[in-house]
Amino acid sequence: MATAVITTKTVDFNDGNKIPSVGLGTWKAKEEEVYTSVTHALQAGYRHIDTAAAYGNEEPIGKAIKDSGIPREQLFITTKLWSNAHHDPVGAITESLDKLGLDYVDLYLLHWPVFLNPKGSPSRVPLLPNGKRDIVMDWSFVKTYELMHECVEKGLAKSIGVSNFSVKNLKVLMNATETKITPAVNQVELHPHLPQFQLGEYCAQHDIHLQAYSPLGSVGSPILKDEVLMAIGEKHGVSPATIVFSWMNSRDIVYLPKSLNRDRLRQNLLVVELDDEDIETINNIHKTFSKRYNDQDWSPMKPFEED
Numbered sequence: 261m262a263t264a265v266i267t268t269k270t271v272d273f274n275d276g277n278k279i280p281s282v283g284l285g286t287w288k289a290k291e292e293e294v295y296t297s298v299t300h301a302l303q304a305g306y307r308h309i310d311t312a313a314a315y316g317n318e319e320p321i322g323k324a325i326k327d328s329g330i331p332r333e334q335l336f337i338t339t340k341l342w343s344n345a346h347h348d349p350v351g352a353i354t355e356s357l358d359k360l361g362l363d364y365v366d367l368y369l370l371h372w373p374v375f376l377n378p379k380g381s382p383s384r385v386p387l388l389p390n391g392k393r394d395i396v397m398d399w400s401f402v403k404t405y406e407l408m409h410e411c412v413e414k415g416l417a418k419s420i421g422v423s424n425f426s427v428k429n430l431k432v433l434m435n436a437t438e439t440k441i442t443p444a445v446n447q448v449e450l451h452p453h454l455p456q457f458q459l460g461e462y463c464a465q466h467d468i469h470l471q472a473y474s475p476l477g478s479v480g481s482p483i484l485k486d487e488v489l490m491a492i493g494e495k496h497g498v499s500p501a502t503i504v505f506s507w508m509n510s511r512d513i514v515y516l517p518k519s520l521n522r523d524r525l526r527q528n529l530l531v532v533e534l535d536d537e538d539i540e541t542i543n544n545i546h547k548t549f550s551k552r553y554n555d556q557d558w559s560p561m562k563p564f565e566e567d
């Protein structure tokens with residue numbers, strides 16, 4: 261039986277900055293819940309919080325950070341550019357910083373490679389009369405990413421990167437002459453049912469760090485009832501969640517578990533040393549069952565489509 265320890269691991273970015281390997285995920289954490297969740301996480305030892313303009317919770321997160329009294333330089337804060345502001349990243353990050361009560365974020369991510377009508381309605385996810393998302397087709401994420409360079413130049417973000425990018429879209433971005441800063445990160449859904457090995461290989465080749473959102477498959481997923489993970493957990497005397505995080509840790513992946521429960525927040529900092537056989541077994545789970553749990557309809561755009 262292995263001993264579970266609190267991980268204090270950090271991972272290096274291609275631009276020289278460092279990120280703690282565990283961050284608190286806050287997607288789907290409602291405004292009224294998130295202050296408590298962030299406060300408890302910071303008390304438990306988390307120093308990395310992940311949010312996004314689209315989550316609508318930057319203000320309470322900023323308040324929890326301020327109330328914690330933890331010096332800014334000890335924290336790593338990520339937020340993301342929402343799809344209705346692709347034409348104005350500097351304006352959007354300024355608004356996010358204002359809500360967070362911060363002078364800079366450590367990481368600013370292009371949330372999706374798809375642009376929504378900035379004048380559409382409702383404002384966050386504008387819809388067409390047929391109920392489909394109101395997507396702007398004549399704009400490129402390359403242009404947005406180029407504009408995001410200014411966030412670094414102006415000192416508003418220490419690092420920039422992308423989220424929900426496939427290998428196909430990363431190739432477009434990396435091959436564009438406008439891309440002067442290699443993304444530090446590609447943050448994607450990643451867990452044993454969607455291990456993202458191909459994407460991971462491409463990212464490793466280009467020194468882009470792969471980050472896992474929904475590492476447990478998000479609210480209500482069956483991952484923690486996976487028999488293979490449960491059996492490995494039993495063998496090591498830890499929960500299946502600890503097994504998932506230990507597997508990510510062994511792959512040098514930064515993961516962003518979300519919890520509103522104080523005990524589980526603490527538990528999600530733990531990792532155990534897995535043996536090669538365990539890792540191989542977890543690597544193979546997706547061959548029996550694979551699923552993307554955050555499969556949003558961006559039609560006619562297909563962000564996850566490959567060549």
Ligand code: A2P
Nearest residue numbers: 474475476477478479501517518519520521524
């Ligand atoms: P809760 O907030 O009650 O802890 P993800 O991190 O993939 O987004 O998944 C979040 C979901 O997983 C939430 O429903 C959260 O519920 C639950 N969760 C988080 N950590 C654990 C854990 N260690 N054990 C069981 N469920 C967990």
